[in-house]
Amino acid sequence: MEVRPEERGEGPVRDRDTVLGKALAILRAFGPADSVLPLAELVRRTDLPKATVHRVAGDLVRHRLLDRTAHGYRLSGGLFELGLRAAAERTLLELAMPFLQDLYERTHETVHLGVREGHEVVYIAKIGGHRQARAPSRTGGRMPMHCTALGKVLLAHAGEEEWTAVLNGPLERRTPRTVVAPGLLRGQLTRAVETGVAYEVEESTPGLLCVAAPVLAPDGRTAAAAISVTGPVGRFRPESHANAVRAAATALGATLARRGH
Amino acid sequence: MEVRPEERGEGPVRDRDTVLGKALAILRAFGPADSVLPLAELVRRTDLPKATVHRVAGDLVRHRLLDRTAHGYRLSGGLFELGLRAAAERTLLELAMPFLQDLYERTHETVHLGVREGHEVVYIAKIGGHRQARAPSRTGGRMPMHCTALGKVLLAHAGEEEWTAVLNGPLERRTPRTVVAPGLLRGQLTRAVETGVAYEVEESTPGLLCVAAPVLAPDGRTAAAAISVTGPVGRFRPESHANAVRAAATALGATLARRGH
DNA sequence: AAAGAGCGTACCGCTGAGTGGAACGCAACC
DNA sequence: GGTTGCGTTCCACTCAGCGGTACGCTCTTT
Structure with missing residues (x-):
């Protein structure tokens, strides 16, 4: 019944306590200008434990949302495709x-x-x-x-x-x-x-x-x-x-x- | 050292056992032609328990990857933005x-x-x-x-x-x-x-x-x-x-x- | 060449977040 | 008024996820 396209008040969700929250924190750590970010940089930006970022980022790679390169991680083509289905x-x-x-x-x-x-x-x-x-x-x-x-x-x-x-x-x-x-x-x-x-x-x-x-x-x-x-x-x-x-x-x-x- | 942009063999990851896997199964359930899908349809396509889809989809809405409408769920603008950062x-x-x-x-x-x-x-x-x-x-x-x-x-x-x-x-x-x-x-x-x-x-x-x-x-x-x-x-x-x-x-x-x- | 800084990776035991079967309320449609 | 299909809620169990700790590597720095 109720359509609620955007969250009322209390700003964007900053949920570090669920897997999904962590995953999105990592994905959103990529600014519009960044192309490839090393693990350490992701740790800095997300403020999550290093081990956690390492693991979740690995999962994201497995799920084709991130690409692993020699110099770090990069938002992958899978995400591009997904986004354009909106x-x-x-x-x-x-x-x-x-x-x-x-x-x-x-x-x-x-x-x-x-x-x-x-x-x-x-x-x-x-x-x-x-x-x-x-x-x-x-x-x-x-x-x-x-x-x-x-x-x-x-x-x-x-x-x-x-x-x-x-x-x-x-x-x-x-x-x-x-x-x-x-x-x-x-x-x-x-x-x-x-x-x-x-x-x-x-x-x-x-x-x-x-x-x-x-x-x-x-x-x-x-x-x-x-x-x-x-x-x-x-x-x-x-x-x-x-x-x-x-x-x-x-x-x-x-x-x-x-x-x- | 090793760059591996795409999974070797064994096709795309079909991981129904992790939160991330479930979330992506739901997101990818949207075909290129679908705009809005009701909960039941997502259950059918993902083959996940109804309660699970309901909960995870709710989380996805909270994280701005899905929009809730009167007739079901829809891939949201947040996903569009994210995808275009690839x-x-x-x-x-x-x-x-x-x-x-x-x-x-x-x-x-x-x-x-x-x-x-x-x-x-x-x-x-x-x-x-x-x-x-x-x-x-x-x-x-x-x-x-x-x-x-x-x-x-x-x-x-x-x-x-x-x-x-x-x-x-x-x-x-x-x-x-x-x-x-x-x-x-x-x-x-x-x-x-x-x-x-x-x-x-x-x-x-x-x-x-x-x-x-x-x-x-x-x-x-x-x-x-x-x-x-x-x-x-x-x-x-x-x-x-x-x-x-x-x-x-x-x-x-x-x-x-x-x-x- | 030794010490240090910063990186990516690996280990592993604890625990509460995530789970999903079951049951409920509500509209439609015979 | 029974049936079917929908969205929602409840709740006790358990294993996925967690992250502190430690290691190995490559560069600088001294």
């Missing part, structure tokens, strides 16, 4: 791909597809060409909401309680231009709802500009996802792509609504 | 994306990136537009090697022992045109090595044609991955895209070799 994300990705392609072809800049998860953006897809701006975003990665166009537009269409939660929470300053004043940010959110797009001007990464538009859920108010186009300061004019991004997002929204959202 | 696959994907984009733009047909895993192809990326042929391939999914262009070209550059293993193994007939004669297949592999491309003519799915080229590893002999272009019978002429696919694959290979393979 229903919601994969369906969204598949339905969105044609629209993202169109958008890329029109702009030839980096195109993102993201969803809101908690108080952060999770990138479902990132496509770009050779000239793409070097953005810190990565498929499957996370970014704060307040300093990205994608995040702002997702937050803007997420309901009042989400607004206040984020606006009252700490707004980390990522660059000199990050908007950390709640009032200012609220204004931008309001504007985003009115205009159907949100912008980012070097707020998460110096040298980067971005426009994003919401993919509205069938109810027409909340955002199921969002699409953005990112480019470097200089050649890139976000405003000139606003319409294209908005069109792509709207079209995707219509498709989502058609096929059992 | 180093090898992700790096490959990121480096390849620009080349795949170029190829798509040139052909406007479905473009695939795949690697060999055991005796199957695993799709790392699939990009396509609105007019794309309806292929059964999915990102993160698997297909047999002998009936896909991607598979053939990967096998062709995988060493003699791999050839014999596949050629001697059962060659499943997927369509009337699937090549199930070992001799014929061996000829195609030899040709693929000579010409640098492999073709598929409605061998995995009726109505689909495909060309693939290998992304050679720095050693110049084995394939690190492969790229393909797929289109429908009728408008699509595989031969006319052979050069484009080969060029994309070669270029990606060079990039891979440059950046710490």
Whole structure:
């Protein structure tokens, strides 16, 4: 009866006392940037006894979630396969791909597809060409909401309680231009709802500009996802792509609504 | 010292006796096509006691690997995120994306990136537009090697022992045109090595044609991955895209070799 | 060349986390 | 109103998991 996609309160589970907890602690010890970690490093990060990490990691290798290399452990292809079976994300990705392609072809800049998860953006897809701006975003990665166009537009269409939660929470300053004043940010959110797009001007990464538009859920108010186009300061004019991004997002929204959202 | 990416003999681990084994049995019970499975169905597929599935699934929900919905369980976004941290696959994907984009733009047909895993192809990326042929391939999914262009070209550059293993193994007939004669297949592999491309003519799915080229590893002999272009019978002429696919694959290979393979 | 630091691996006896058979409540469907 | 299939809860047993300890190795450092 009750659907509860995310834990209420008390943050993420930090369970070191069950096998599963230990296994996940090890898997999650791999940051987005790490490729291969030695046993000792895993011990340090997980804060578990060395013998335990050794054993559990061995089990994980046996189960194809980790690879053993000469220099340590690495998240394996088995995990990649498993992750891409996640229903919601994969369906969204598949339905969105044609629209993202169109958008890329029109702009030839980096195109993102993201969803809101908690108080952060999770990138479902990132496509770009050779000239793409070097953005810190990565498929499957996370970014704060307040300093990205994608995040702002997702937050803007997420309901009042989400607004206040984020606006009252700490707004980390990522660059000199990050908007950390709640009032200012609220204004931008309001504007985003009115205009159907949100912008980012070097707020998460110096040298980067971005426009994003919401993919509205069938109810027409909340955002199921969002699409953005990112480019470097200089050649890139976000405003000139606003319409294209908005069109792509709207079209995707219509498709989502058609096929059992 | 010893690197052992895949289990020797005795197939995949089917460990129902450890917590981890049970957890993975549950996660892997989700086929590529399933989105939400009720408890009873999980019990059926995993062949574990009902009480056990109930408890372990509950733990998995707590750890954000499963979502609980009104109609059952679903692989969650947490798993998606985790899977996309898998180093090898992700790096490959990121480096390849620009080349795949170029190829798509040139052909406007479905473009695939795949690697060999055991005796199957695993799709790392699939990009396509609105007019794309309806292929059964999915990102993160698997297909047999002998009936896909991607598979053939990967096998062709995988060493003699791999050839014999596949050629001697059962060659499943997927369509009337699937090549199930070992001799014929061996000829195609030899040709693929000579010409640098492999073709598929409605061998995995009726109505689909495909060309693939290998992304050679720095050693110049084995394939690190492969790229393909797929289109429908009728408008699509595989031969006319052979050069484009080969060029994309070669270029990606060079990039891979440059950046710490 | 000896001492030290840091690594991965192996051993092994204790114990409570994990186990799963059994029983329950609830909707549907004959 | 009986039956079937579902999700959930209970609880006593036991063996899987635990982790302190110790070992062997390869590098630096002195």
